[in-house]
Amino acid sequence: MAKLRLTVGRGHVEELARLRHPVGAVEELIWNSLDADAENVTVLLERNDIGGVDRVAVIDDGTGIPAEKCAERFEQIGTSWKKRAQVSEVKKRVLHGKNGRGRVRAFALGSEVRWSSVSEAPGGRRRVVIESDRGSMDEFDVSDAEPTAEATGTVFEAFGGEDLQKLTEDTARTALTAAFALHLEAYPDIRIFFDGRQLDPASEQLRVDTYEVAARPESPRPPARLKIIEWSRPCSRALILCDERQMSLAHLKPEIQAPGFHFTAYLSWPGFEDDSIGDLSFADWTPDGPTAEVLAEARDRLRAHFRSRADERRRELVDSWRAEGFYPYAGEPVNDRERAERETFDAVATAVIRHLPASKRAQKVSFALLRSVLTHEPGDVLRIAEELFALSKQEQAELSRLLDRTPLSSLIKASTATTGRLDFLSALEHLVFAPVARARVKERTELHRVLENECWVFGEEYGLHVSDRSLNEVLRQHCRLLDREAPVPGPVLREDGSRGIVDLMLSRAARHRKGERHHLVVELKRPSLTLGMTEFAQINSYAQAVMNDDRFRDPTVTWDFWLVGNAMDDGLRQVAHQPDRMPGCAITHPSYRIWVRTWGEIIEDTQERLRFYSEQLEYQSSTEHAMDYLIRAHGDTVADLANDGTLPAPRTENTAPQSLGGTTDSRTAH
Numbered sequence: 001m002a003k004l005r006l007t008v009g010r011g012h013v014e015e016l017a018r019l020r021h022p023v024g025a026v027e028e029l030i031w032n033s034l035d036a037d038a039e040n041v042t043v044l045l046e047r048n049d050i051g052g053v054d055r056v057a058v059i060d061d062g063t064g065i066p067a068e069k070c071a072e073r074f075e076q077i078g079t080s081w082k083k084r085a086q087v088s089e090v091k092k093r094v095l096h097g098k099n100g101r102g103r104v105r106a107f108a109l110g111s112e113v114r115w116s117s118v119s120e121a122p123g124g125r126r127r128v129v130i131e132s133d134r135g136s137m138d139e140f141d142v143s144d145a146e147p148t149a150e151a152t153g154t155v156f157e158a159f160g161g162e163d164l165q166k167l168t169e170d171t172a173r174t175a176l177t178a179a180f181a182l183h184l185e186a187y188p189d190i191r192i193f194f195d196g197r198q199l200d201p202a203s204e205q206l207r208v209d210t211y212e213v214a215a216r217p218e219s220p221r222p223p224a225r226l227k228i229i230e231w232s233r234p235c236s237r238a239l240i241l242c243d244e245r246q247m248s249l250a251h252l253k254p255e256i257q258a259p260g261f262h263f264t265a266y267l268s269w270p271g272f273e274d275d276s277i278g279d280l281s282f283a284d285w286t287p288d289g290p291t292a293e294v295l296a297e298a299r300d301r302l303r304a305h306f307r308s309r310a311d312e313r314r315r316e317l318v319d320s321w322r323a324e325g326f327y328p329y330a331g332e333p334v335n336d337r338e339r340a341e342r343e344t345f346d347a348v349a350t351a352v353i354r355h356l357p358a359s360k361r362a363q364k365v366s367f368a369l370l371r372s373v374l375t376h377e378p379g380d381v382l383r384i385a386e387e388l389f390a391l392s393k394q395e396q397a398e399l400s401r402l403l404d405r406t407p408l409s410s411l412i413k414a415s416t417a418t419t420g421r422l423d424f425l426s427a428l429e430h431l432v433f434a435p436v437a438r439a440r441v442k443e444r445t446e447l448h449r450v451l452e453n454e455c456w457v458f459g460e461e462y463g464l465h466v467s468d469r470s471l472n473e474v475l476r477q478h479c480r481l482l483d484r485e486a487p488v489p490g491p492v493l494r495e496d497g498s499r500g501i502v503d504l505m506l507s508r509a510a511r512h513r514k515g516e517r518h519h520l521v522v523e524l525k526r527p528s529l530t531l532g533m534t535e536f537a538q539i540n541s542y543a544q545a546v547m548n549d550d551r552f553r554d555p556t557v558t559w560d561f562w563l564v565g566n567a568m569d570d571g572l573r574q575v576a577h578q579p580d581r582m583p584g585c586a587i588t589h590p591s592y593r594i595w596v597r598t599w600g601e602i603i604e605d606t607q608e609r610l611r612f613y614s615e616q617l618e619y620q621s622s623t624e625h626a627m628d629y630l631i632r633a634h635g636d637t638v639a640d641l642a643n644d645g646t647l648p649a650p651r652t653e654n655t656a657p658q659s660l661g662g663t664t665d666s667r668t669a670h
Contacts, residue, residue, distance in 0.1 A: 023172045025108035027179050029058040030192060036062030042193040050476050053164035055108045058156040063073040063090060064119030065154060067145035068133035074130060074140045089380045092247045093187060107134055109110055110158030117154040118646065119645050121145070121559055125152065135579045145333065149598075169594065171615075174235035177201050178264040181229060182246045200612055206230045209305060224269035226301055230309075231262040239298070241280050244270040251281035255299055255622035258306035258354045260313070260350075267298050290309045321349075326364035328371040342479045345371060382565070400462055418613045419621070424454055424633070425610070426626035430601040432527040432566055440646045443526035446469070448503055449637040450630075451524065457606050458562075462520060465504035471545055474505050474521070478552060481507055481517060487551045494541040500541060501520055516556045521546075523563050529568070531568040531596065536575065536586065539563040543587070543594055557593040597635070600665055623648055 006576065026043055033041045038060035047056035064071060088095060106113045115130040126145040166172060173194055181201035184190055192199045213224040239252045246268050254265055271290055286292050317576060321327040331337035349370060353363070431437050431447065441447050451457065451466040465477040471492035479487050493502050504522040523539045526533060543561045546552045568576065576586045576596035587594040607614075614620070627647050630638055641647045 021105075021173050022108050022167050023310050025105040026056070026058065026167065026172075026194075027176060027522050028105040030176070033060035034064055034190060034304075035060065035088055035095050036060065036064065036095070037090045037093065038062030038153065039189055040191050040193075043195065044339050045164075047298055050178055051168075053161065054159070056158045056161065056164065056167070059153070060561040061151065061153040064152045065115065065117040065128065065130070066119045067126055069141075070130060070142045074142070095246050095249050104137070105157065106158060107132075109139055109161045109162035109164065111135075111156070114157045115154055116157075117618070118148055118150045118152050120152060125150065127405075162556070170233060171235060173197070173199070174231060174233050174262075177204055178229070178231070178235055178238065179240075179248065180226075181205075181264070182242070182266060190323060195501065199264075201229075206232050211301050211305070213269075213294060213301055221269065221271045221290065224267055224271075224298065226298050228302070228305060229264050229266070231264070233262060234588070235264065235616065236615075237263060237265075238651065239265045239295075239302075239311055241283065242266055242268040243273050244268055249273075249281065251282055252281075252295075253620055253622075254302060255284075255620065255624075256302050256306065257619070257622075258302075258310070260619050261306060261309065263306075265298070265302055267294070269294055283435065285437075287428065310350075316348050317350050317353065318346055321367070323359060326360065326367055328367050350537050366371050385413050415617060418610070418617060419458065419619050420623075420629055420633070422619060422621045423626045423629035425606055426621040427630040428454075428457070428599070429603055430623065430626060433574075437641070437646050438527040438566065440641065441527055442473045442646075443487065443524055443529075446641065447526065447638055448524055450634050451503075452504060453634070455504065457602060458504075458506060458520060458522060460609070460658060461508040462506035463508065464504065466502055468501060468503060471502060471542065474502055475549070477505065477507075478519065478557070482554060482557070491574070491628065492545055492549055492551075494545045496541070500538075500545065502540050516558075518646040519557065519559050521559065521561045525560070525563070525565040527566045527599070529565055531563060533575075534574055535563055535565070536594075536596065540594060542588070543592055547589075547592060557591075561592065561594045563594070563596045564599065565604065566599070568596060572596060579648070588596065636664060 030041050040061050040218045042057075042059045044055075044057040044059065045053050045317075046057070048054045073110065113133045116127065117130070117178065118125055118127045122174070125148050127148040127150065128145050129143040130140050132140045176192075176194055177199050178201075180192060180199060184192070184199065184201055207230040209228045211226045211228075213226050223384060237254050238260075239254045240248045241250045241252065242248050245379055248266075249272055254263075271294065280291075283295060285292050328345070329338075329342055333342055349367060430452075431441050448468065453466060455462060465481070466473050473496075475487050475492050479485065491499055502521055503524045504520075506520040506522070508518055508520075509516070521539075521542060523535075523542070526534055527537070540560050543559070546559060576584055578586075581588060584595045584597050585593055586596055627649070630647065631642055637641075638647060642649075
């Protein structure tokens with residue numbers, strides 16, 4: 001048996017694994033199977049007695065992993081044999097993976113992973129087993145090759161996974177269908193089965209449109225090709241960047257609003273393969289250049305497409321309402337006022353129709369009420385409802401209670417607050433990840449000032465109690481929250497005798513233990529700084545100052561100390577990622593813990609908390625919306641960033657796309 005160690009730090013392995021994204025891990029494993037010339041790939045989800053997923057298996061009939069190539073395929077990340085080979089070995093299919101990350105993503109499916117693979121070899125077939133676990137994610141145990149009569153192929157298995165219920169949601173199947181749609185169209189001999197059913201993109205496509213996206217006149221590259229597939233089921237929208245062979249390279253947000261449409265856009269362009277571009281996942285933070293221009297043109301084309309589709313859908317719905325007899329207007333509008341009212345009605349009615357009851361009678365009632373609301377004061381709704389529909393006293397009372405409990409203004413406030421949070425997360429991503437912003441953003445006067453008013457990012461349950469104040473203020477707030485007398489005078493000092501300044505102190509009451517409380521101290525560092533042991537010593541000194549001061553001691557209080565930045569050096573990574581602790585937890589004690597957290601982890605956790613609301617509202621924040629929110633909510637703080645161009649200026653979404661020739665290949669799936 002051989003032991004192979006990845007030639008990259010373990011912390012980097014954990015980042016690449018993206019442990020909270022099991023659907024993405026399944027996608028990577030399927031791609032590996034297809035690149036090994038598999039014709040049949042089966043994904044099994046083994047459930048326990050209460051419906052949870054205990055085991056995930058990906059089984060294929062490909063060429064397998066030859067024993068002599070295990071070292072090449074499991075020892076390095078960032079390189080892959082697929083970079084050298086443009087097509088697969090036997091069937092000469094276009095290859096997908098080029099970065100060798102698939103075996104790392106497997107850890108998102110379980111704490112223990114195993115590949116059992118059979119391949120052809122001189123003298124007969126050989127079977128090899130490769131195993132690893134999360135405790136040693138940078139090591140793989142490879143068995144000696146053994147003779148076997150089994151058919152060639154690979155069986156991947158993962159055990160002990162968390163958060164695998166995402167794989168059982170309908171959105172998981174739709175996401176995988178979208179990911180492999182172009183490949184399954186190009187290679188009809190491939191069959192992929194997921195949880196008992198075959199992926200069949202054609203049966204789920206409502207419409208397919210293809211456009212040419214013009215490049216700059218002086219560009220040596222040909223125009224890009226934008227393919228838009230509308231799906232019959234809800235899915236997470238994506239703009240997938242592809243090479244000229246239509247192999248996906250990166251997933252981006254579409255950054256457009258298209259309520260009521262479920263779609264995936266595929267942008268194919270040979271320029272995306274240019275090595276000088278770098279990681280395409282960060283293409284949105286490249287301020288200029290050919291890639292930025294192609295993306296901007298493609299998004300303009302997407303906006304124009306869905307404006308046109310919304311108009312088509314509105315006309316189709318209105319025609320169907322007229323045919324069924326419950327459109328609340330007759331004949332043609334007699335003047336401009338009535339024409340404007342009808343246009344407003346059509347726009348509102350087509351937006352809310354999917355939220356109305358399926359009953360035609362109920363829809364007719366709703367439409368009549370909507371017309372009345374548009375032409376009368378909102379306060380007349382109850383009177384109009386009684387006159388139009390002869391509501392009983394009980395029905396009037398129920399309607400009145402409903403309006404009292406959930407007024408329209410409250411619904412608007414709730415949706416506005418949610419979309420505002422989604423916009424802020426997009427703005428925060430720009431501040432900490434965009435190369436220009438990351439190098440420019442100041443820690444204390446900009447990033448800190450923005451976050452002290454957006455503390456929900458660190459947890460909905462927390463309240464802010466200290467911002468940019470000394471440890472003495474932390475002590476005072478600690479005593480106040482516990483209803484204790486004012487602390488005994490005297491400074492709270494660090495081990496070197498200095499008075500530390502805490503960025504943020506948040507607190508919450510314990511959710512399950514009455515009378516207990518939890519404090520969170522956050523130390524922010526500017527995005528351009530790589531965290532190291534110097535920064536860790538600072539947050540540790542705060543923790544020790546608190547723990548060693550008798551005035552803080554209370555058995556009902558626990559503490560977390562977070563050091564937050566964009567990246568960390570290898571020395572700190574070893575401290576923060578130890579086999580016996582949760583990733584990021586550097587020090588654990590019964591009364592306190594010290595964490596090193598990256599903005600990527602925090603933003604990902606927060607996006608996951610908001611995922612349900614984002615999907616229900618069908619809202620995806622764009623750069624323009626994010627910048628608009630940031631300037632409206634934090635204009636004074638980010639004024640310098642806006643004035644010097646660090647923040648991109650909002651763009652008018654109604655601007656017509658320029659030079660977008662196109663052909664349309666529309667069809668309805670049967």
